[in-house]
Amino acid sequence: MTDLWWHLSRSSGVVATVLIVAALVCGLFFKSRATGVRRRPNWWLDLHNYLGGLAFVFAVVHVLAVYRDELSGIGLVQILVPFTAVGWRWGITLGVVSGYFFALVVFTSWPTRHGSRRTWLLVHLLSIPATLFVGTHAWIVGSSRDEVWFQLLLVVLVGLVMYPAVLRLFVLVAPRRTVSALSVGGEREPASTGGQR
Amino acid sequence: MWMMDSMNAGSSPHVPRSGAVDRPIDPLLAGRPKPQRVDPPSRRRHPARSARAVALAASAASTAGLAAWIAYGEGAFEASGNSESATAPNLPGISPHLIPSSTHAVDSAAADLATDDLVTDDELAAVPDDGDPGAAEPLRDEVTSDDVLARSGTSTLADGVFIGTAEDTEWGDVQVEVTVVDGRIVDIEAIEIPGGRRSSQINGRAEPILEADAVALQTSDLDIVSGATYTSITYADSLQAALDAAALAAEPPGVAGA
Numbered sequence: 001m002t003d004l005w006w007h008l009s010r011s012s013g014v015v016a017t018v019l020i021v022a023a024l025v026c027g028l029f030f031k032s033r034a035t036g037v038r039r040r041p042n043w044w045l046d047l048h049n050y051l052g053g054l055a056f057v058f059a060v061v062h063v064l065a066v067y068r069d070e071l072s073g074i075g076l077v078q079i080l081v082p083f084t085a086v087g088w089r090w091g092i093t094l095g096v097v098s099g100y101f102f103a104l105v106v107f108t109s110w111p112t113r114h115g116s117r118r119t120w121l122l123v124h125l126l127s128i129p130a131t132l133f134v135g136t137h138a139w140i141v142g143s144s145r146d147e148v149w150f151q152l153l154l155v156v157l158v159g160l161v162m163y164p165a166v167l168r169l170f171v172l173v174a175p176r177r178t179v180s181a182l183s184v185g186g187e188r189e190p191a192s193t194g195g196q197r
Numbered sequence: 198m199w200m201m202d203s204m205n206a207g208s209s210p211h212v213p214r215s216g217a218v219d220r221p222i223d224p225l226l227a228g229r230p231k232p233q234r235v236d237p238p239s240r241r242r243h244p245a246r247s248a249r250a251v252a253l254a255a256s257a258a259s260t261a262g263l264a265a266w267i268a269y270g271e272g273a274f275e276a277s278g279n280s281e282s283a284t285a286p287n288l289p290g291i292s293p294h295l296i297p298s299s300t301h302a303v304d305s306a307a308a309d310l311a312t313d314d315l316v317t318d319d320e321l322a323a324v325p326d327d328g329d330p331g332a333a334e335p336l337r338d339e340v341t342s343d344d345v346l347a348r349s350g351t352s353t354l355a356d357g358v359f360i361g362t363a364e365d366t367e368w369g370d371v372q373v374e375v376t377v378v379d380g381r382i383v384d385i386e387a388i389e390i391p392g393g394r395r396s397s398q399i400n401g402r403a404e405p406i407l408e409a410d411a412v413a414l415q416t417s418d419l420d421i422v423s424g425a426t427y428t429s430i431t432y433a434d435s436l437q438a439a440l441d442a443a444a445l446a447a448e449p450p451g452v453a454g455a
Contacts, residue, residue, distance in 0.1 A: 003271065003395065004264075011263035015256050022252075039245075046245040047252070054256060061260075071395075071424040073402035087402035143398055144267070 006072070009065035010143050012058050014153070017134055019055035020102075021157045023048055024131050028164035032171045049109070052127075056106045059099060091140030094133040101130035131161065271395065354380050355446035361435035363389060368396050371431035375439040380447075382412055385436065390428070403428045411436060 026048035030041060066074050078085045078092060085092035105127045108114045115123070135154060144150040243249065268274065354377045363372040369391035376384040385408045390400050403425030410419050417437040421429040 003268070006395070006398070007264040007268045007271070008260075010267055011260045014263060015260045018259075019252075019256060043244045043248070046243055047248050050243075050245065050249045051252060054252060058256060058260070071399055073424070087405050143395070 005065045005069035009062055009069055012062040012065055016055055016058035016062050017138055019051055019058055020131055020134055021161055023051035023055055024127060025160055025164050026051060028168045032164065032168045034167055053106060053110060056102055059102060088141045091137055095137040098130040098133035098137060101126040353447045354440065354443040359439040359442045361439035364431035364434045366391060366427045366431055371428060371435055373432060373435045373439060375436065375443065377443050382415055385411055399425050400428050407432045
């Protein structure tokens with residue numbers, strides 16, 4: 001039972017990583033207008049908001065469990081200040097920096113949006129490098145990094161992020177007519193004029 | 198009569214067909230589509246309410262389940278589950294936190310010499326022979342515990358790479374390789390150190406501390422790293438053995454036997 005906090009830190013870290021990727025995927029699909037016809041866009045946005053907050057909560061659980069684990073060598077200073085950890089210095093630093101990024105993203109969006117839209121958007125985009133840092137942190141410091149299931153999970157998560165990310169980049173680059181033709185679910189129906197259907 | 202007439206009349210728009218219920222037609226709704234469903238305010242605010250609940254439940258269950266599965270895989274539920282921090286090392290009547298490192302290192306080195314377990318022949322063979330006369334096999338039988346006790350932290354060391362003894366722990370061996378340049382320790386590499394997830398986590402933190410201390414202080418008289426008791430002790434033992442080999446290699450031939 002002395003390793004309870006260690007086990008909890010590992011599991012909460014894995015779950016937080018999955019939630020972060022899920023939130024990012026939902027946000028990228030929503031922003032790309034590629035949410036399909038089965039669910040309304042506001043459904044995706046609501047889920048994206050919730051998953052982001054839930055990911056932050058589980059990240060806090062992960063940090064608390066690491067702090068409570070007496071053998072981790074991670075204290076308050078190592079949690080708050082980058083480059084102060086002994087052993088896996090870069091791995092821990094990436095985790096600390098990604099934590100700060102996610103805190104910025106969450107608290108500039110909840111409970112209300114802060115700042116101008118442009119400022120808010122720039123801060124919100126920090127979630128992308130933060131996700132990359134989280135993945136690298138898990139790869140370097142993760143206690144399960146030598147296990148096949150962990151490596152497969154990271155590969156799957158990378159793949160899940162790549163598709164909507166590429167789609168979003170395509171939306172940014174391609175002309176609008178091409179985008180509407182390629183949106184999931186086919187072409188959009190013409191706007192109703194109020195007549196009979 | 199007028200009722201019979203009205204029932205039989207079929208051309209009037211207000212005369213119902215046979216079996217049909219007479220329903221007045223609202224002129225305001227005529228020709229308009231059916232009104233859409235109006236969601237309650239809570240559903241308008243959180244359209245993905247069910248998905249949110251599923252995500253929360255799945256996350257909590259995954260965390261608990263994964264922690265239990267990891268613990269099971271680590272043998273945490275076994276009766277003989279051990280961890281480096283669970284019990285004090287099996288030193289005769291001495292708690293590790295009360296042992297002055299210097300005394301322990303000397304006693305350990307003396308014990309090693311007494312059991313003729315300084316540097317094995319195979320380990321010496323692995324040391325590159327640069328023509329240094331000290332690289333030959335040390336006169337192990339000639340070294341006594343008095344010589345060990347007489348050694349200070351910084352004795353004359355021969356240049357080269359020296360491998361210490363493989364110190365056994367419950368989770369694996371600890372063995373270090375020391376690089377000496379100009380009589381000073383410049384690098385220490387743990388060529389053997391317990392693996393496994395928990396040990397890797399502990400030793401990944403402890404090894405850099407031990408190496409940094411040893412290089413800075415130029416001695417094997419190291420403080421025990423908290424939470425890495427076994428690693429600290431065996432690391433110091435192996436390091437001392439390597440330094441002993443380096444010191445013996447630095448002595449002119451014939452002096453060790455005097």
